[in-house]
Amino acid sequence: MHASLSRxxxxxxxxxxxxxxxxxxxxLVQVLWISVTDPVPxxxxxxxxxxxxxxxxxxxxxxxxCVITTSITVLAGYAVAYAMAQVGExxxxxxxxxxxxxxxxxxxIRAFAWVMLLRSxxxxxxxxQELGLIDEPLRLVRNEFGVIVGMVxxxxxxxxxxxxxxxxxxxxxxxxAARGLGASPFEAFFNIYLPLSKPGIIAATILVxxxxxxxxxxxxxxxxxxxxxxxxxxxxxxxxTLRWGQATMLASTLLFSVLLSLAxxxxxxxxxxxxxxx
Numbered sequence: 001m002h003a004s005l006s007r008x009x010x011x012x013x014x015x016x017x018x019x020x021x022x023x024x025x026x027x028l029v030q031v032l033w034i035s036v037t038d039p040v041p042x043x044x045x046x047x048x049x050x051x052x053x054x055x056x057x058x059x060x061x062x063x064x065x066c067v068i069t070t071s072i073t074v075l076a077g078y079a080v081a082y083a084m085a086q087v088g089e090x091x092x093x094x095x096x097x098x099x100x101x102x103x104x105x106x107x108x109i110r111a112f113a114w115v116m117l118l119r120s121x122x123x124x125x126x127x128x129q130e131l132g133l134i135d136e137p138l139r140l141v142r143n144e145f146g147v148i149v150g151m152v153x154x155x156x157x158x159x160x161x162x163x164x165x166x167x168x169x170x171x172x173x174x175x176x177a178a179r180g181l182g183a184s185p186f187e188a189f190f191n192i193y194l195p196l197s198k199p200g201i202i203a204a205t206i207l208v209x210x211x212x213x214x215x216x217x218x219x220x221x222x223x224x225x226x227x228x229x230x231x232x233x234x235x236x237x238x239x240x241t242l243r244w245g246q247a248t249m250l251a252s253t254l255l256f257s258v259l260l261s262l263a264x265x266x267x268x269x270x271x272x273x274x275x276x277x278x
């Protein structure tokens with residue numbers, strides 16, 4: 001009986017496994033293969049990670065932007081998720097609707113919208129000048145500030161949803177009990193509520209950081225070619241300089257960076273528990 005159920009199980013998942021092999025594993029193997037064979041066999045492409053200052057600067061820029069974006073997004077996402085968990089059902093429904101509405105808008109449209117808002121003649125600079133706060137327009141795009149603003153805006157729902165999902169499982173009576181035993185609102189929050197919401201914070205941090213590492217459209221538009229992240233440099237290597245070996249090496253390095261990040265996090269927390277698999 002057990003053997004027959006096992007065969008049925010494998011038959012059911014066989015189509016999914018086949019699709020994964022054809023459309024994911026095989027292309028991934030090709031990328032890894034090109035990275036060590038083009039233009040000549042060997043690890044010459046990977047040596048560029050050590051020898052080329054340009055790649056060093058691009059990686060440092062990428063990691064700096066990703067860390068700043070992740071920090072701001074998780075903090076803002078926690079505040080939004082906490083507000084959603086505390087308000088009434090009607091307000092929560094509207095907040096969730098506004099949050100999910102962002103998924104229906106193209107990332108390209110959102111990036112162009114931020115370009116229009118933050119440019120020298122945009123509504124932000126115009127408003128600040130009319131209020132007398134600045135004399136000349138600020139440079140809010142074509143720099144890291146604009147890139148971070150656009151990335152935080154895009155990543156915010158990815159942070160809010162796992163944190164809010166975790167908060168819905170926190171028993172409100174625990175905080176009430178702490179208040180009843182003499183704890184102040186801040187003490188009850190920092191000693192009870194915040195530790196219980198840690199799995200949601202970790203999940204949000206992982207999601208935002210991993211997405212940020214490979215983000216392309218928003219940095220390309222808001223950076224204006226002056227802020228180059230690793231994904232944009234991969235595109236340049238593929239389409240403009242035609243250095244496929246270098247491009248696949250960078251893509252492989254990006255993949256290894258994501259796997260390394262997950263491995264480091266897994267040493268301190270149970271990822272299956274964080275993402276609800278256990």
